[in-house]
Amino acid sequence: MAKVFINKEKNNECLSGMETSPLTISSLTWFQALSPQLQELVSEGLQPFVGEIEEIRLRVKRPVLFRVGTKEMTVTAQKKFTLQLEQGYVITKEDLEKTVQILSQNSLYAWEDEFKNGYLTIPGGHRIGFVGRGVLEQGYLKTLKDLSGINYRIGRQILGCADDVLPYLVKREQIDHTLIISPPQCGKTTLLRDLVRQISTGIPELLFPGVNVGLVDERSEIAGMYQGEPQFQIGLRTDVLDACPKAQGMMMLIRSMSPGVIATDEIGKNEDVEALYHALQAGVKVITTVHGSSFEEIKARPNLQALINWRFFEKIIVLSRRKGVGTLEMILDGKNLEKLR
Amino acid sequence: MFKLLGAFCIVAGCSYLGLRIASIYRKRTELFRFLQNGLTLLETEINYTSTPLPLALERVGQKMHKDCQPLFIRAATVLQEKKGVTAAEAWAAGVRALGGEVPLTKEETELLYVFGHGLGGSAKEEQVKNIALTRKQLSLVEKVAEEEQVKNQKLWQYLGFSLGAVIVLILI
Secondary structure (H helix, E strand, O other), rough: OOOOOOOOOOOOOOHHHOOOOOOOOOOOHHHHHOOOOHHHHHOOOOOOHHHEEEEEEOOOOEEOOOEEEEEEEOOOOOOOEOOOOOHEEEHHHHHHHHHHHHHEEEEEEEEHHHHOOOEEEEOOEEEEEEEEEEEEEEEEEEEEEEEEEEEEEEEOOOOOOOOOOOOEEEEOEEEEOEEEEEEEOOOHHHHHHHHHHHHHHHHHHHHHHOOOOEEEOOOOOOOEOOOOOOOOOOOOOOOEEOOOOOOHHHHHHHHOOOOOEEEOOOOHHHOOOHHHHHHHHHHOOEEEEOOOHHHHHOOOOOOHHHHHHOOOOOEHHHHEEEOOEEEEEEEEEOOOOOOOO | OOOHHHHHHHHHHHHHHHHHHHHHHHHHHHHHHHHHHHHHHHHHHHHHOOOOOOHHHHHHHHHHHHHHHHHHHHHHHHHHHHHHOOOHHHHHHHHHHHHHHHHOOOHHHHHHHHHHOOOOOHHHHHHHHHHHHHHHHHHHHHHHHHHHHHHHHHHHHHHHHHHHHHHHHOOO
């Protein structure tokens, strides 16, 4: 039985209800981070899609693209939205330069690390990715120049999207080690964020009192930290280690904040697996995600294979986009690999 | 009686004018010293705390002497309020606001404009270099302004009074 959580609740764009419904496009932080010319082009036409827009892509000398659900559309120079992508407004180098100026607040020096990593987070928790020409120093990437593409990934919080999953993960006052398997764009970060929020705050329906959660947010996606403040609701008892390598961050959190649960996104490296062993020894529960379309695919990966064979994860959740973002494909018991749902 | 009052007014007015002109020389010297301090504060904001420019300029402005404040505060306001404006444009607006408070020569204005062109658009290293270079140039400008102050401050203080006295003598 598949569950789709896209329409479950109104999208809460930002913490503390700053942007309440009905959403007007000009009040949205990602809209304000577009260049004035683009703002003018899209301000009217984009309004009907404002709750569903997932990505905006600006690529030099190619039309601007908007991804709304599974559809891609563009806007013409006459401000009309169309599915005929070749008719779209063509992005110029100046558009990109102006956009970078706005995104960086005219302060490239303040975002050196972000440019090196290829993305930055803006207020509202949205992520902006970049590509361009790499500048190397002693063989290592120092920064990017001549930017040729910018991708706005609109972050969304769907409060309550973990409601269907939680009864499988919570038993008495304990949380299971959980692995969320999902292809990109299927809502695994959104699900993880809501799991963290509920586990941290407590779940009265399941008589779960709430525990300290340590969140290692290597790519600033889960909490959407902006200048030290979480842009999403992440719960009362959540400590965030922002932009910190996962393995190092997990060890640090165990030592410094004594969490009951550690949550992190997209594990896969050797050292991540090692950090999971340490968490286990410290008696800390782990909730994490991994890119993949099925359990079989994950089982075949060398690093994760060891974890699966060792029966580290007690519950395994598989997401897809079959019936929309966040379709819950199945929940497996990690011990005997029985399908629970 | 009226003559005496008139004479007093003329002497007082001319003396005041002389003192005002003399104080401009002093203000200019101080301004260039304050500007160097301001750039040092800006360097700290950029290099150590990576503060984005609008906030960095505002913070520096708040710490500055009031003669020097318009430059930083105006630039910060323009950056915060106008979408799509460049750092150079905002800084230039600040320089114009500063010019309204204290007279600046064309060369001095140009020096500040040139600094604005390099502001914000590069890595920390480059920013620090730009600030260091401008600070060096400002210290040279300060020396020239100081020499002018030594030369002209006293002169204008006396000249104002003397001019008033001469006018009174002629009129009497």
